[in-house]
Each structure stands twice: as C-alpha cells, then as structure tokens.
Amino acid sequence: MPISIRLNPDDNVDIALTDLLPGAEALGVTMTTPVARGHKIANRAITAGENIRRYGQIIGAATQDIPAGAHVHVHNIAMSDHAQDYAFAAEARPLVPATQARTFMGFRRPDGKAGTRNYLGVLTSVNCSGSVARFIAEEAEKADWFKALGNVDGIVPIAHASGCGMSGSDEGYATLMRTLQGYAQNPNFGGILLVGLGCEVLQIPDLVGRGRMRADNNFRHMTIQQVGGTRKTVERGVEALREMAEIANAYAREPIPVSELVIGMQCGGSDGYSGITANPALGVASDLLVQHGGTTILSETSEIYGAEHLLTRRAVSVEVGQKLIDRIRWWEDYTARNKGEMNNNPSPGNKRGGLTTILEKSLGAVAKGGTAPMQDVYLFAEPITKKGFVFMDSPGYDPCSVTGQIASGANLIVFTTGRGSVSGYKPVPCIKVATNSEMFRHMEEDMDLNTGDIIDGGVSLADKGREMFELFIKVASGEVTKSEALGFGGAEFVPWQIGAVM
Amino acid sequence: MPISIRLNPDDNVDIALTDLLPGAEALGVTMTTPVARGHKIANRAITAGENIRRYGQIIGAATQDIPAGAHVHVHNIAMSDHAQDYAFAAEARPLVPATQARTFMGFRRPDGKAGTRNYLGVLTSVNCSGSVARFIAEEAEKADWFKALGNVDGIVPIAHASGCGMSGSDEGYATLMRTLQGYAQNPNFGGILLVGLGCEVLQIPDLVGRGRMRADNNFRHMTIQQVGGTRKTVERGVEALREMAEIANAYAREPIPVSELVIGMQCGGSDGYSGITANPALGVASDLLVQHGGTTILSETSEIYGAEHLLTRRAVSVEVGQKLIDRIRWWEDYTARNKGEMNNNPSPGNKRGGLTTILEKSLGAVAKGGTAPMQDVYLFAEPITKKGFVFMDSPGYDPCSVTGQIASGANLIVFTTGRGSVSGYKPVPCIKVATNSEMFRHMEEDMDLNTGDIIDGGVSLADKGREMFELFIKVASGEVTKSEALGFGGAEFVPWQIGAVM
Ligand SMILES: [Ca+2]
Ligand SMILES: [Ca+2]
Ligand SMILES: [Ca+2]
Ligand SMILES: [Ca+2]
Ligand SMILES: [Ca+2]
Structure with missing residues (x-):
C-alpha cells in the first residue's frame, strides 16, 4: 500500500x-x-x-x-x-481531442438529443396532483399492454411539494417552470403525460407555452378538476399512456457517439477520501468524455464558494467567467436574505485533517470537473446547449442538485460518496462511486464502483478514470445500476424551492 | 331556490x-x-x-x-x-357547553390522546432515506403477518424533500424538527420506525432528543449507512415493523368523548360559494365541537392577513391576541425578505363579485372557525395543548398547512373546496366538503359532503353544520372517507421549507 x-x-x-x-x-x-x-x-x-x-x-x-x-x-x-485573482480565462487550455470515435447504444430523439433510458413520465404541475400521478403510473404498469412493450423501461410519476401557495411571477416560480419543462424534455423520456389539479398557481397552459412541449409531440395533459375527479383521471390517464406507449416503444437503442452524453457530476456524503480518490478519478473521466466531444456538468455552488477563482481561470471567456461570479453574488444575497451566510472556509476539523485554504477545500469538490475549459455557466435547470465541461448553478444538497442537472438535460449521473448515499433519480441512471474500500464493502449492494483501490490497491487515478469512463458507456448503453435494480427514484425529485410559501 | x-x-x-x-x-x-x-x-x-x-x-x-x-x-x-382596532379579547364570548355527552370509537393512547386511525409510520429524517422508507412500507404490507393484523390500518412511509442542504440551527431547521417530532407523536400512529441515511444535517439523535419519542415506546430508529445499505435496511426495517405491529395491533377502538377530537380546518381551491356555504357551515360544526369540549384549528395565516382584527377580538386574553399579531409581523418580514409582499386586499375581480373590504374577504376563510373564543395561537407544527378553538400559523398552501396541523396533533381534517381538491393526508382522514352542487356532482367520487344544498336545496347553515358534526363522529369512528378509499396520502407530506437550500 x-x-x-x-x-x-x-x-x-x-x-x-x-x-x-x-x-x-x-x-x-x-x-x-x-x-x-x-x-x-x-x-x-x-x-x-x-x-x-x-x-x-x-x-x-x-x-x-x-x-x-x-x-x-x-x-x-x-x-x-x-x-x-479571478484571472478570467487565463488558464483555459483546450484538451487534445480523442482520435478514436466511441459510441454507446442509446435512444435517438427527433430533436437530435440522445436518451440512455426510455421511460414514460407522468409529470405534475402541483403537489395536489402527485398522488393521482402515482395512481396512473401504478395502474398502467400493471396492465397487460404495458408488459408487452419491449423498449419502454417503465412509467415514472414525478410528484413534488410545490406548484401552488407561491408567487406566480418571481424567481422561485421561474425556477420551478424551468425544472418541470426540463423534465418534460429530458431525452430519457419517450413521452410525457402532464397532470394538474386545475386551480393551482402554476397553470398548465403557462407551463406548456406556445411551442411544442416535446419535439416528438408525444405529450398529453389533463387536469383532475376538468376530467371530474380521481377515478376518471386515472382511467383517462392510463388510456393516454397506452397510446403514448406505442410511440415510445418505437424508439430502439442504436449506436450514438459518446459526444451525446451529458453527465451530471455530483458528490454527497463526502469524506476525507473524496478529494483524493473518487473526485479526481471522476475528473480524469470527465476530461476523457470532453476529449470525445461529450458534456460534463459541475454544480453545487455552495461548495465551491470562495474558490470560484479555480473555475473563472478555466472559463473560455471573460463573459463566461463573469457569469459564474454573478451567480456567486446572487448566492450571497440569497443566503443573507434567508438569515444565513456563505461559509466554505476550512473548519478546525478540516485543518486538523490537512486542508489549509478555502481553495484547497473546494478543490475536493471541483476536482470532479477535471482540467477542461469551462464552456459556459447555466442557471439551475436551464437547458444546456454547449458541449464540453460546463457549470450549472445549484445548492450542494444532492437530490436538489441532481434534479437541476436532469432538468438541464443530463442523461447520466455520476455520484461520488464517502459515507454512502443510496439515492436514485429516474429517468436518469446514477452511477454510485465509493471513495474508500471500507464503505464499499459495507454497502456493496448499493455501490457501482470502488475507488478506494487508488489508496489500498495501487491503482492510478488515470487507470481509475479510464475504468469510470468505460462504465459511463456501459451504463449509458443499458447496463443497470445498483440503484436502478433496487427501484430507487420515486422520492428524489426535489425542485429548488426559492421564495416564500404563501 | x-x-x-x-x-x-x-x-x-x-x-x-x-x-x-x-x-x-x-x-x-x-x-x-x-x-x-x-x-x-x-x-x-x-x-x-x-x-x-x-x-x-x-x-x-x-x-x-x-x-x-x-x-x-x-x-x-x-x-x-x-x-x-385589534380590541384584544373584547369579543371573547364563551359558548354554552353541550349538555349531551357524545363519544366516538377511537384508539386511546398511553399519553391520554386519542387516535381516529391506527397506522404504523416509517418516518424519514431526510430525502435521502425516502425511497428506502417506501420500500420498507411496501414490503411489510405484502407480508403474511401484516395481513393477519386486525387493528392496524396500514403502514405509511413519510418521505419529504428536506433534512439536509440546510442550516442546522435556524428557524427552518426548528420548524422541520417540530414537524417530524409531531408526526412521530400523532395519535393516529400506533408506532413509528424512523429511518435516516446517516450523514444528514438533521441527525436522528437530535430528533429523538433525550425524552421518549412516543409515550408507548413503540419507536425504533436506524440509519442506512450504519446498517449497511438498502437491502439490509429494508430487511431490518421490516423485522422491526413486525415486532412493532404486535404492539400497535393491541390498540382497539373504544368509546372516547368527542372532546378528544382535534380537527384541522382547511380550505383550498375556494370559489364564490366557499364563504357562504361550506365555510360558515363548518363554522357551525366547529362551534358544536367546541361546545362538546373538543378542539378545532384554524390556520392559513396568509389568508387572514389584514383581517387579524377578526380574531384578536375573540382571543381569550391580550396575550393570546398579541401572539397572533406577532405571527403577522413575522409574515411581513418573511415575505419581504423573500422579495414578495402580503396582500390580501379584494382584487378588482373580488369587488366585481361583491366583496367590499379586506375583512369581508378574509371572513370567507375565517368563517370556518365559527364564533368560539380563540384559546391560543401556535407556531406551525407546535403541539396543541389547549381545548377549544385555536389558531396554528401556516401558509395557505393546503398540503403544507395540513402537514402542520397533523404535526400539531390533529386527528381529523375537514377540507372545504369549491374547485375540487382531491388530496388525502395519511395517517389522518380528510373529509372533503364541496361548496356547490355542480362541482359535487362533477367530482362526487372524491367529495364526502355537499353544502351546495344550502343554496339550491333550502338547507339551513345550522342543519348543515349539525350534519357535518355528525360526519366528524362517523369518520373519527372509522367510516372511510373518499380520499382514504382511493388510497391518497403518499405524496402530501409537505413540511414548510423556510430558509435557504444550501
Ligand atoms: Ca458535494
Ligand atoms: Ca454535499
Ligand atoms: Ca451534493
Ligand atoms: Ca384557503
Ligand atoms: Ca388552504
């Protein structure tokens, strides 16, 4: 060792x-x-x-x-x-593009995006339609027609706590709108049924907008109040899904360049190993995917606070660097008006553990993002349009941050954990990466990859990064993750609630 | 007519x-x-x-x-x-106590409180254990031992969006703690299994505290990280529930004075009829229950804003009246710091509909609370200890307000609705009251009572109030509400998230 x-x-x-x-x-x-x-x-x-x-x-x-x-x-x-010194764009050094073309087996959507799974979703505008969305999904999955489908992975009810008792015009409202729209358009869905109550603040016509909700038009919506109650809505919802399932089932896996992968990177339940095993290994894998033309998303703004200089230097332009600083200023205001404060300085415990400066502490999280130039900075749940390494603003809180990444278009999540997180995020598979061998053995049934062998097995970061990159391709092509096999994903949709509950 | x-x-x-x-x-x-x-x-x-x-x-x-x-x-x-003019306590006129003693068939708990249902709960400290709580509840309900129980109504997983990514010391944290503690102690539970992840901000030892979590001691807790992952936690959780179910099953319905009823009153999806049919009829029923020594809870602070004078006059003392005004001031600060504002004034549409002043508009909501003196004012999810008519601070947002009332000890919910709400709130039954006959007919499979006949059937408010009071007793004694029969309650646990998500 x-x-x-x-x-x-x-x-x-x-x-x-x-x-x-x-x-x-x-x-x-x-x-x-x-x-x-x-x-x-x-x-x-x-x-x-x-x-x-x-x-x-x-x-x-x-x-x-x-x-x-x-x-x-x-x-x-x-x-x-x-x-x-922010030194905007001073250290944006493009990576050497990969010479070997790599593909995964995915679902090509009409808008050009690619899915790694093929689910039908039952989206909700408000908490008040959450139970009915569940009833519809459960009922449909029990039906014979559903069992006969070959290419549909399942039906995902997407319930949440908000959608009413809120302002209809502020930042919190806009954020929830983006999040729901982003889910409806995530390429891991082959169709979306949207169910509302009817009298909620967040109205379905506003959510759907004037354009098409989905490029493939495999989208329906209804409200419980219009249809006339629970039983009738469940009946009509199941009927709608039956028709939508035919369209969704016509999608089949085909070879797609890995440049269509959009990977949300995440860490939760970090420990002293996170910053020396799993996160830097993920950084290597992130760089590899970027070299192949793909996209990786770093988030968790509260965890890079005070070390934004690490990223502004890698920004491709002054403008992109400034977008990150604008988010940092927003966060200072957000926490101050909520009577909290941003503080990511090394604690006495961090210092005893060997972390000296705020930059070094934040590097533990930022290391996930490798060394590629930062192509752009996005709001929470904003559609990601650039290829390469990007940043999406979010809290560090795992389920909320992942929810934003999926709404932004992520078709794969990689989640490093030291203490052991067991969450899953339908419709997007989540690869769980253990930072240490002890936790990996203790929670092996929940962990997809161990990086503890960087410490105790003599494995190099470079080799572990390559192993992780190959795992991305396998999982993107349909290999089932531990959290998928266990059935996770029914409780982890957590839109970022900003603003007063009224 | x-x-x-x-x-x-x-x-x-x-x-x-x-x-x-x-x-x-x-x-x-x-x-x-x-x-x-x-x-x-x-x-x-x-x-x-x-x-x-x-x-x-x-x-x-x-x-x-x-x-x-x-x-x-x-x-x-x-x-x-x-x-x-607040005129604190100027109009607190005690109601004449009822002479006839009335009982319902309920579950008497060791702390003296009474349940109207007898569920086992799987409570969670954090979103990250929400899916596992669901797996445990589903698995246990499938077991033969569960099906053999005679007196247990079901196993309720209680998942939510929070518990981490938050300050560990502010008002939002204290509110979530009260809410989870309140659920653990709600008399409609015959036992509580608490499941955490392990590394969350809201730590189980802090939640459990130094006292006993439940007077009957039918309480267990575990974390996924300590047990070693999902499968093992589900296995151990189901084992724990099997033992807890024996204790819960020993509770049986017995005659209990209606003075042990604690009714959360709620309106959602209001219409022009709410204030002239369902709400004043509920006011009559509330007065009847208070005359029988029971407790009714009015909430939805944002909907009485500007008309707090209606309640301060009915306060039993200056101190109780001032507590309400303190909450109003808190709300002004809460909304202002979230860049919103309190505004409950009649809108142009309200005025066209006939509402003249803010007092009159708010009366539509306050009418639910009848005429009894206001005995006390409680924080959201604070344990209610007084009998009679009380106020608990909450947003108007239905699922959140009901969550607070249940955490405060409500064992029955009455919910008036004009547009048609279809939610349910396990472990507490929810009586849905339609304000108009048209909606009642349209959504009859979801509504428990129609008050539209006050308009179109010549029924008096007094008679409708008595009918509602009798329905309280039937439902409290086990009569199944529409939302219970339909299986609602799996998505409606909505703690009030106050503060920044970090
Ligand atoms: Ca992290
Ligand atoms: Ca974290
Ligand atoms: Ca995180
Ligand atoms: Ca209301
Ligand atoms: Ca309400």
Missing part, C-alpha cells in the same frame, strides 16, 4: 496516506518533518512566494522557503493575491 | 344568490336598487356610521344612510377605525 499520493504530475506537494515520521520515504521524497495522514508534503524544495499546486491547481503560495520532505500547512503557506 | 341568504341572525346585510332587480322580494326585504349575485343587500335601514355585519362580524361601517333593500358596497361602506 502506498503511503503518499501525488494527485497531478505538476503538483509540488504530495498527500500523506498515513502518519509519516522523519526519514520515511515516499514517491522518492524523504520526510524531513512528521506529516500526519491527509496532510501535505513538499515533494521538492519550494521557495518563498512560489505557488503551491495540488491537483495541478494553485491552492496558495509559500510564505517561506520550504525544504523537500517538509510538512506544508498553515504555518508556511497562505492564500496569495494570485490565488484570489 | 332562495334568491338571497342571511349568514347570521345578527347581520344587517343579506347576500344575493342571483341578480336581483328593484321590486324583487327576498327574506322579507324588497330591493330598492339592482343587486348583482354575490353582492350585499341592506336588510333594514342602516344609518351613517353604523357597523356593517356579515357572519355576525364587523366588515366595515356605513359612510352614509342606507335604506332597506339597497345595494351595499364600496360606494356606501368603508373600513371603520373600529374595524381596524
């Missing part, structure tokens, strides 16, 4: 994987001071003022000369002016 | 039920001007400065002399200073 790890070839610090004493040797470096597990080691002599790099990224600068093999922490590094 | 209605014997105005022309006679009054449907008629000569009473309550004062039979509206009445 290795006793230290170098997260990027450019790094001038390594990370101790166990408590090290002076004289210990690791990766060709001989310790000159004690270095506790999780803490940083200078892997060469560093001169005062020089930048400190972890994951190849600047986390601060040396405040004094640091000899090779010495402990690097709050006593000899600090945030530099450079580290706090 | 009557052409006008007098909502209270003390009223000096009647309400036209159809468009009336001069010369038309109704309730002994001859029209001297045209009066449109829904508008007010002076039922005797009113002198300038005199208060105008509807539902026996002051809605404004005459700005000029008004002859009998004349139209009463914005041109001849206005809000008086008197109408805008």
